[in-house]
Amino acid sequence: MDDDTRNQRNAPALIGSAVGRRSMFRTAATLGLGAAGLAGGMGTALAEDASSGLPKKPYKFFFVCHVTLDQFFTPTIYGIQDACAAFGCSYQWTGSQKNVVSEMVSAVQTAIAQKADGIAVCLVDPKAFDAAVAAASAAGIPVVAFNADVPTGSPNKRLSYVGQPLYQSGYNSALKWIPMVPKGGHVMLSIGVPGSLNTQPRLDGYIQAIKDHGEGMTYDVVNTGPDPATEISRVESYYLSHKTVGGLFGTGGSDTYACGFVSNKYGLAKTGVVAAGFDLFPQTLGYIKSGDVAFTTDQQAYLQGFLPVQQMYLYKLSGGLVGPANSDTSQAYVTKDNVDAYVGETRFEGRSTAEPA
């Protein structure tokens, strides 16, 4: 079942609920969603008079993450905090520190037992969450996937996915760097933990793009290991033993940093070797600024926190009328041209706790 089908599947339940046209309009007006739409329908409403704003509701949302301490999610947590402050809600950040799926499933079950008003979960396993999400759904708790999703066609009952389509983002990123590498060149693709459910699909996307558009390009996949120092050493070892390599491409934050480090140390950009990857390690941004890394992919972690809260809040407030919708957050590439906007102390990238003025 694809995402559209899944959303269509939810539609009868919404239509079937005993909500009349008038009460639908009333709810929509309360939500402030429909100033323009209502104006069209009623003909007289003015935007500035249409709503007194959304009410604050003390909903409690649970966020179940696969790597709760990972710095990537700092802006996600800020996004959650900001959305909760806007809507009067509260949240609990829970899950597993080290990608242990059983701990995450337990966290979802705990949230159901505590009568959560909504659960957002990183669906890092294609099957393991199906039963728990179905139980939440049966209990009337909306479940939104964030950061990682089940594959297309999964029977999982999550209502929407907010995040980067991982495989597609790898594919798209590769389409961006393939033309930068000389035709028939050889490249290194790195992965910190092979099989990891958030980086492996990106790697698969890289490989598929090489097969589709590489025109004779060859590649090696290097397991760079779980910590930055090991990752730097292994990328450096690879470069020293494969000096004709035309590109170093990471699939996660720290291995992309490692590719940048090696590119910088040996001045590879000047010799035409391309380095690129994912996420916004401050060091990676520095290497983009210095020209050692061509680009990195920003998956807008802030939105991965803000949007699930917003969607679950609206779902609860509207009694299910406003269904959560898929949101692709990975439309941004950071290059030398726009890197300055990312380098500053900004809450939206997690480098400052301060709210923007």
Added chain:
Amino acid sequence: MVPINDSGGAKARKVGVKVPDTILERALVLLSRYREVSIAVVAVVLVIYFQFGSDGGFLTAQFQSIVLRDTGRLGLIAVAEVLLMITGEIDLSLSGTFSLAPYIMVLLSITWGVPLAVGAVISVAVGVLVGAINGLITVRFRVPSLITTVGTLFFLQGIVVSIYNSQPIIAPVEEPFNAIFGENLSDPAGSVFSLLGITAFTPFLWTLLVVGAIALVLNRTSFGLHTIATGSNIVGAREIGIRTDRIKVYNFMIAGGCAAFAGIINTAQFASADPQGGSPFLTLQAIAAAVIGGTSLLGGSGTPIGALIGAFVVASLNNGLVMVGAQATVSDVYLGAAIVAAMILNVQVDRLRTRRRV
């Protein structure tokens, strides 16, 4: 040594030590005297394999600067584990200290302008304090150190990700601090046989210094003797007046200081403090290095030099496998199998060694 014969006629039994005649016998005598020789044999076998497998690329100065950099990092943690394992304890929280110490040093610098050198001293003191806490909880409350340090590992990880919003920090560079403690100033394409070229090996040289000092302390001081006695026979050690609890706490403190120092060198080298810098994987590799280096998990015996060679073996595997083309999906299979194979080879050579003892 001269063989000693009794004067009991033709069937006289020889006692004492046989004088080595052949090269093989001399090698075996060497083995019997120095535990480290067995892991050194493993290291040599591995170096030969990688040297041939990489068409001569493994033993280049450039590549060895990477292997020895990793050897230095792992070796400092491994030697810390050796001290504890000799006393019959273990510390799984060292990777947490490895992350926390440089993070504190860098935060002190960027927040209050504290010079890195001063911050480093404070950070090592924090590492020692963490060790003291580990030690005191272990000996006072009789909690097995495996559990104590699992607890402090999580605690330290939690602290390091929460004090600065989980962000990796680009560390300031202050000379001569960085140059002394790990910054690589050599020209990657140039010769290492120069003043700046030596900086490619700074982390390893520091580790060599620390390992040498700890080996001396273990083998030449009463503290070392008490440490070994505590691990080999704790009841006996107490009965002869050794304050075994205190010895254990001191060793935890030294271990914490070593881990903090390793973290500081790592940060000086990469000008980066990362909250995930020391993954538990680092501690596990260090324990593997210590054990394949000849340190007993049961306590009472261990060798810092052997642990350093063990760290070299693990670092060689880590990087050599990439060099000879191990693909990502199978490289951990080779790494795991090679560590076990190294252990088996080491144990067999060790058995040969102990058989030679008279």
